[in-house]
Amino acid sequence: QVQMVQSGTEVKRPGASVKVSCKTSGYTFTSYDINWVRQAPGQGLEWVGWMNPNSGSTGYAQKFQGRVRMTRSASIRTAYMELSSLGSDDTAVYYCARGPPSYLAVAAFDYWGQGTLVTVSS
Amino acid sequence: ILLTQSPATLSLSPGGRATLSCGASQSVRSSYLAWYQQKPGLAPRLLIYDASSRATGIPDRFSGSGSETDFTLTINGLEPEDFAVYYCQQYGSSPLTFGGGTKVEIK
Numbered sequence: 001q002v003q004m005v006q007s008g009t010e011v012k013r014p015g016a017s018v019k020v021s022c023k024t025s026g027y028t029f030t031s032y033d034i035n036w037v038r039q040a041p042g043q044g045l046e047w048v049g050w051m052n053p054n055s056g057s058t059g060y061a062q063k064f065q066g067r068v069r070m071t072r073s074a075s076i077r078t079a080y081m082e083l084s085s086l087g088s089d090d091t092a093v094y095y096c097a098r099g100p101p102s103y104l105a106v107a108a109f110d111y112w113g114q115g116t117l118v119t120v121s122s
Numbered sequence: 123i124l125l126t127q128s129p130a131t132l133s134l135s136p137g138g139r140a141t142l143s144c145g146a147s148q149s150v151r152s153s154y155l156a157w158y159q160q161k162p163g164l165a166p167r168l169l170i171y172d173a174s175s176r177a178t179g180i181p182d183r184f185s186g187s188g189s190e191t192d193f194t195l196t197i198n199g200l201e202p203e204d205f206a207v208y209y210c211q212q213y214g215s216s217p218l219t220f221g222g223g224t225k226v227e228i229k
Contacts, residue, residue, distance in 0.1 A: 035218075037166075045158075045166065045209055045220040061217045095165055106213050108156035108171035110178075115165055 002026040004096055004113035011119045017084040020116045022096030029077040030054040032101050035109055036070065036081045038092040048094070051079060054102065086120045093117050123148050123212050125221035133229040140197040142224045144210035149190040151214030157186055157195045158209045160223075166209060170195060200226070 007021040022034065036048040049060035051070040058070045067084045079096060093115040100107030124147035132140055144155070153173035158166035168177040170186035173193055183198045197204055205228050210221040 037220075044222050045211070047218040047220065059216065097165075106154055108154075108168055108177075108211065108213055109158075109166075110168050110171075112165035112167075 002098070002111045004098065004111055006094075006096060006113040006116045009117045009119070011121065012086050014087055014120055014122055016086050016120075017082060018086060018118050019080055019082040020094050020096075020118070022079045022081075022113050024077045024079070024098075027098075029072075030074055030102075032098050034070070034072070034079040035097045035099065037095045037097055037109075039095070039115075040089070040092040043092075046092075048081065052102075053079060083118075086118075088120050091118065091120045123150065123215055123219055125210055125212060125219055127208075127210060127221035127224045129224060130222070131225045131227060133227050134200055135229045136200050136202055138200050138229075140195075140200060140204070140226050142195040142197075142208055142226075144188075144193040144195070144221050146191040146193070146212060150193075150212045153189050153193075154212060154214030155186075155188070155193050156211045156213065157184075158211065159204075159206045160209065161206045169208075197226070202228075 003025045005023045010018050030053045033050050035050045051058045053072045069082045072079045095115045096113040097109035098111040099109045126145045128143045155173045157170040160166045174186045185196045187194050207223045207225045209223050
């Protein structure tokens with residue numbers, strides 16, 4: 001079965017960077033995009049960006065441009081999201097989510113990781 | 123594309139029918155609209171994609187409809203496990219966007 005297992009809770013100082021991992025199993029890693037979505041405490045969902053694990057191509061929401069980087073290690077079927085210059089408003093649960101497959105241009109997110117809480121506090 | 127969900131909260135009894143709305147600020151390309159269910163402390167779960175197709179394993183009491191700028195999620199015969207927050211999402215245009223959510227609570 002498809003699984004997406006994320007790294008654990010992080011506590012960071014303002015101005016620092018955080019790198020969250022998403023280890024996948026149960027499907028061909030390079031055949032589906034990985035998206036990242038975040039959710040601030042008590043708030044709704046916000047899309048951060050996507051990565052194609054086969055080509056390494058990425059696309060980021062404008063508000064994160066310049067301080068987010070999505071990468072992967074295909075050999076260990078793991079995707080990463082690094083966010084820099086953290087501020088208190090980056091405190092949120094960060095989710096990785098699968099979709100779309102390589103044969104589709106777009107698709108909903110059918111599997112999600114369990115989420116990683118990132119707390120930014122001085 | 124801005125997605126506006128209404129109502130913010132829906133108070134209903136088990137066995138009842140829930141009708142959730144999602145309005146888009148501009149037409150959603152090819153009805154690329156999804157609905158997700160989220161329970162406290164858990165990741166969202168895909169219910170509906172392409173506006174009206176049920177995801178794998180989703181019971182048929184969940185149905186989606188609509189096109190262009192007006193979409194609806196209907197839950198017939200609410201079960202205790204259906205009380206949760208529901209989000210719509212459009213994935214036809216970048217940036218992908220989510221609605222603010224509708225909480226379905228027990229009356």
